[in-house]
Structures are given as structure tokens and as C-alpha cells.
Amino acid sequence: SAAPSPWPYPRWIAHRGAGKLAPENTLAAFRLGAAQGFRMAECDVKLAADGLPFLLHDATLDRTTNAVTQFGPAASRVAGEHPWAELATLDAGSWHSRAYAGEPLPTLEGIARHCLANGLLLNIEIKPTPGTERFTGEVVARHAARLWNDAPVPPLLSSFKPEALEGARASAGHLPRGLLLDSLHGGWCAQALGLGCVAVVLNHTLWSLETVREAKDAGLRCLAYTVNDEWAAQRLLALGLDGIITDRVDLFSPG
Ligand code: G3P
Ligand code: MG
16 A cells, blocks of 8 residues: 555544634634644645635635625635735634634645644645646645655645546645545545545545445545544544544544
8 A cells, every 4th residue: 555654643633723613724723723732733725816825615705704895795706716915815713703803814835834833734635716626736735745845744635626636646746645535436445546545534424344444455544524523533433543633622632
């Protein structure tokens, strides 16, 4: 198998920085997740119109920024249609709570520097603006390879989009990749191996004795999202999962 041995990542991963306790995919969330004991975080990354990688989950700006008031009703809601210079002016914290008013959208570079300076590991979920899958994978992986050039542990790249993983492989094939799946199809392990992935990251309800065995037999590491209750976590730990992505940085305390 292509999986690094030993696996360099901790079992517990803070979803979007700190789940729902702080505004998702912001530096404030990363600080909170780390303060809760998480040594690794997941975040969603896409490209601004000028190609700069930054953190945002949705394709549109409406839910987690003040774009509607800041840019006006006529402006595009699609994040990837705005250059970074415009996105940098947005408030990505007020939607969550007043305590986070003014929190900006982070660039991948800003988050990389924060992680490297604080000994935090990162799972970069490549979340392309629809229609830009391969290009986003190429660009995000190229930036990640440069930013983590001297780091002992590289970021784990993941995506639901096979084209994004192909792009990442083409531009920085040495960075580890994981295939995200929300449902299983025949040949799911073969698909991950075909993409040169070292891991599969499944909706946690899909993991069972059978699926764990199938992945492990293929030499793939087993990760799960998004695990938010104690019972589900215990089930996955008993199955021997390698990674558990959770919103509940308040509930689980990573050893
Ligand atoms: O990377 C795992 C998880 O984040 C995938 O779902 O929608 O929260 O990005 P989503
Ligand atoms: Mg995600």
C-alpha cells in the first residue's frame, strides 16, 4: 500500500477548526480547537477569482459572511467569482455571534503559517466551486506543497471530487490524499487506489466490520466524518478507525 507507515496523524480531528463553537473555517476556530486539545483540524478550501486559495465551506458567501450587506444586492453570491482583495474585506464572524465580529476569511497561507507555528496538523478538504474541480485541486496542492515544504508532516488533502484529487496528484503527487465518500458504490476502494489515495474518509454511518476490513485489506487508512456523539465515537474506536472528524471539540478530549 501507499499509506505512510506509521500514520503521522492523530486520531481526533476538529471539523472546520472548532465545529460550531466558533465561526467555521476561521483562525478564531483554529485557536479554539487547539485550546481544546486538538492537534489537527479539517478545513474547506476553494479558490478566489484570481486563484488564491482561501477557507470557505459553501460555494456562496451568504451563510457565513456579510457579503449581502457589504457587496450589495446586485453582486454575485458565488465566492469564487470575487477576487481575493474583495473577499478579504468580508466579516466571516458576525453571522456566528457578536464575539467574533470582524473575523476575516483566512487564506490557506495564513492558516498554514498558523499551523506550522503552533505545531498543528491540517486536513485540507478541497471544496471546488462547481465547474472548477480539477483546477482547484491543482492549485491548492501546489500551494500546499510550497507552504509545507520544510514541514515534518504534510497536510492530508481530501475531496469528494475525484477530479480535484486528480488535479492534486498532477501538481503535488507526493502529498497524501484521501477520497471522501457519502455513500458506497461497488469499487469504492479501487477508486481510491486508482486516485493514488492513502485514505478513505467516509460518512461515519458507512463504517462497519466489513467496510473497515475491505479498506484495510486495500492498504487504505480509515477516517470518518462528522462524529458528534459519544456512542458513535465509541463504535468507531472499537472498529479501529484511524481518524475521527468531529464538531464536538467541547465533548471529546483527544489524548
Ligand atoms: O472533510 C469531512 C467533512 O468536512 C465533509 O463534509 O460538508 O462538512 O465539508 P463537509
Ligand atoms: Mg469539510
